[in-house]
Amino acid sequence: MKRFRHYYTNLAIIILNTILIFAIFEIFARVALFHLVPESKFLRFKLPDEWPRKSLKLTPHPYLSYSTTPGYINFNNGRKEFVHNSLGFRGDEITKIKKNGVFRIVALGGSTTYTSGTALNSNAYPSLLQKILIDKYHYSNIEVINAGVPGYTSWESLVNFQFRVLDLNPDLIIVYHGTNDTHARLVHPMVYQSDNTGSRKHWENPAIPFWEYSVLARFFARLRIDKPPSENDFTGAITAHNPGPNPMETLRQNPPTYFKRNLSNIIAIAKHNNIKIMFATWASSPNLGYAKLKHYKKGFSETVEIVQQLGSKNAIPVFEFHKLMPTDSKYWIDGIHVNSKGSLIKAELFAKFIVQKRLIPDALRK
Numbered sequence: 001m002k003r004f005r006h007y008y009t010n011l012a013i014i015i016l017n018t019i020l021i022f023a024i025f026e027i028f029a030r031v032a033l034f035h036l037v038p039e040s041k042f043l044r045f046k047l048p049d050e051w052p053r054k055s056l057k058l059t060p061h062p063y064l065s066y067s068t069t070p071g072y073i074n075f076n077n078g079r080k081e082f083v084h085n086s087l088g089f090r091g092d093e094i095t096k097i098k099k100n101g102v103f104r105i106v107a108l109g110g111s112t113t114y115t116s117g118t119a120l121n122s123n124a125y126p127s128l129l130q131k132i133l134i135d136k137y138h139y140s141n142i143e144v145i146n147a148g149v150p151g152y153t154s155w156e157s158l159v160n161f162q163f164r165v166l167d168l169n170p171d172l173i174i175v176y177h178g179t180n181d182t183h184a185r186l187v188h189p190m191v192y193q194s195d196n197t198g199s200r201k202h203w204e205n206p207a208i209p210f211w212e213y214s215v216l217a218r219f220f221a222r223l224r225i226d227k228p229p230s231e232n233d234f235t236g237a238i239t240a241h242n243p244g245p246n247p248m249e250t251l252r253q254n255p256p257t258y259f260k261r262n263l264s265n266i267i268a269i270a271k272h273n274n275i276k277i278m279f280a281t282w283a284s285s286p287n288l289g290y291a292k293l294k295h296y297k298k299g300f301s302e303t304v305e306i307v308q309q310l311g312s313k314n315a316i317p318v319f320e321f322h323k324l325m326p327t328d329s330k331y332w333i334d335g336i337h338v339n340s341k342g343s344l345i346k347a348e349l350f351a352k353f354i355v356q357k358r359l360i361p362d363a364l365r366k
Contacts (some may be wrong), residue, residue, distance in 0.1 A: 047212065059088075064149075064163075070084060079119075079120075081120060090115075090148070091121055091126065091145065092121070094168075101141045107144065108173055108175050108176070110157075117339050123344075126145065128344055133360070139364045140364055145170070154266075161266055162269060175277065178284070181299075185255075185256065186199075188250075248295050279310065279317070280318070281320050281321050281322040282300050284335055287327070289335035291335030292335065319353040
């Protein structure tokens with residue numbers, strides 16, 4: 001009996017010592033995390049709800065699930081990349097109230113408008129568009145605002161236009177959508193709804209394993225992780241695409257009804273507010289990434305047809321970008337997103353169309 005008591009006493013001492021040692025190292029890990037770890041490595045050791053909002057490209061939004069984070073800056077080897085202004089738009093600082101005499105253009109869309117394939121703001125297509133309109137075509141007092149947000153569909157652009165862009169008092173909006181609205185159709189027909197709940201989910205933090213609530217365990221688990229948290233940690237929980245075994249049949253059962261409705265409503269809001277509007281048809285490199293898949297090609301062609309129909313019906317200029325943008329892989333990073341070279345060509349083509357259609361008053365030309 002004494003031998004068993006001695007055994008249990010020793011076992012209790014070992015357990016208590018283990019807990020004490022773990023607690024000491026846990027305290028040290030917490031001190032190290034907040035005071036010793038370099039700021040550039042800091043975020044990867046924190047839980048998602050501890051991340052400063054400005055450390056993430058995207059931030060929750062009550063009506064949009066998420067939007068671009070105001071003041072976001074990504075530092076890569078000391079270089080500022082993907083910089084957002086204080087209003088949350090990618091680009092230089094602007095005033096919400098438009099200055100007198102300024103012609104303001106706002107580009108609406110997803111990551112292809114945001115221009116995710118280029119790290120520097122100066123290489124994003126809306127920034128290049130502004131530069132080309134000023135330098136090449138000699139317009140003055142021109143602002144081009146990048147209101148594109150990665151992952152946005154026409155649903156989000158409709159709301160984004162209503163609640164964020166109208167406050168900017170734009171003179172012209174450019175609407176460019178295609179791939180994300182095709183994503184939204186690749187869900188089970190039972191959940192393909194007018195509010196897009198079959199594809200878009202509420203913003204939510206990624207699931208956290210219970211052991212990660214220990215800073216010590218988290219510290220060792222993430223030592224080999226070099227990349228800081230990004231919007232990908234959250235967008236995986238936001239979108240859900242499940243086309244099933246026959247995606248072509250899924251597209252047939254989920255026609256682009258809501259894409260057409262969303263664009264029609266954007267037109268109505270623009271006209272009611274005396275804002276000019278132009279559409280651009282969807283362009284891709286059909287031999288790269290998922291753009292080469294048969295069902296995506298079908299989805300893209302259907303968005304093009306709808307954009308053309310709405311343009312004709314509502315007397316809206318439609319830039320048939322898909323016919324002019326080179327498909328050579330040297331201009332693309334994945335068949336959907338252009339690189340810096342492709343972004344420059346895109347901006348030049350958009351600028352030429354805007355000038356040819358005289359969408360900017362001639363009085364602004366020098």
